[in-house]
Amino acid sequence: MRKIILLFTCLFGISAFSQIKVLKNETLVEIGKDNSVGLYKKEDKFTINYQDLNTANLNTFRSFSFQNLNKDVSGLYELIINGFIDAPESNIVLELPNDIIELHFEKNFGQPTVQFIQYINKNKKYVGKSQFLNKKQVDKIFGKSNGKSATYEKPGTMNNINSANQSTNTASTAVPAANGKDKKSKK
Template sequence: MKKIILLFAFTFGVSAFSQIKVLKNETLVEIGKENSVGLYKKENKYTFNYQDINTSNLNTFRSFSFLDVNGDVMGLYKLVTDGFIDEPTGNVMLELPNDIIELHYEKNYGQPTVQFIQFINKNRKYVGKSQFLNKKQIDKIFGVGTSKAALYNKPVQKTSAPVSTTVSQQNQFNETPAATKQETPKKKSRK
């Protein structure tokens, strides 16, 4: 009986005074990654992780996150890829819960590209910039055409209203939305 009490007291004493605690390992699922830009998912929260080319230290990585409410991830993908087809006249601004993101479109070697510009904590003094990405790289980051695209929620495909709302918000940030609509037939006729 003494041995049982001694064993119980020893195990209780060790667990009560231990400083190291094992935490539950919560994993992020990689949706897609291209060079130094990646998209990750944890439950209903999506995180963009990118190497900040705006700093002199090339080991600076930044991220911004948002919840996928009403198909926001696919709405963002559509907004970004629509900018390749019909380039906006200015940067497209998106407000997230903690940050402001600008989509900056530019042609590099004749190919349309996009750059994510992050105003950290909605402060214009702290700016992070991703590398320029083309359409193929954006598809890879969002997992389009891969088995990882199945990680998106199924209701996203059903609701198309938030996507059109997002596209109309893009036109609000353009300086001349009418000029953008007039350029569309010209660009399509070149193809």
């Protein structure tokens, strides 16, 4: 009888102090990916992952996230595409809730490209840089070539009810005017 009680106590002790815990699998939907840059969606939060070329260790991956409150994903895509058409004179700066992102446009081999520059936690000391992306790669990342761009507007939760109260937390991806004049977009 003592052996049975001892065995029961040992088994109970092992299960009570277990260090491994099974977590719920969260659904993360890949919108698009090209090489080391990808766009992912979880409910109404979008995340761009990229391989940081600014570090000596090429296995460093970074990401930045934002909500799609005012069609910000489509706005970011349009901002990049307009930058390919008419390259801005300086970097376009976007403030996200946790980070500052700069869109750096440059011509590589005569082709317009864009690079994400991330100031991690809004600190200019910690900088991450993605690879340069051309229009075809941007289309692939934003799901324009595979049809997954339609998932931008599918609501994960009901966050758009009080959009006026949320304007202080969101990043604006509106296209800046050049010299005070509005640009006309090509359709």
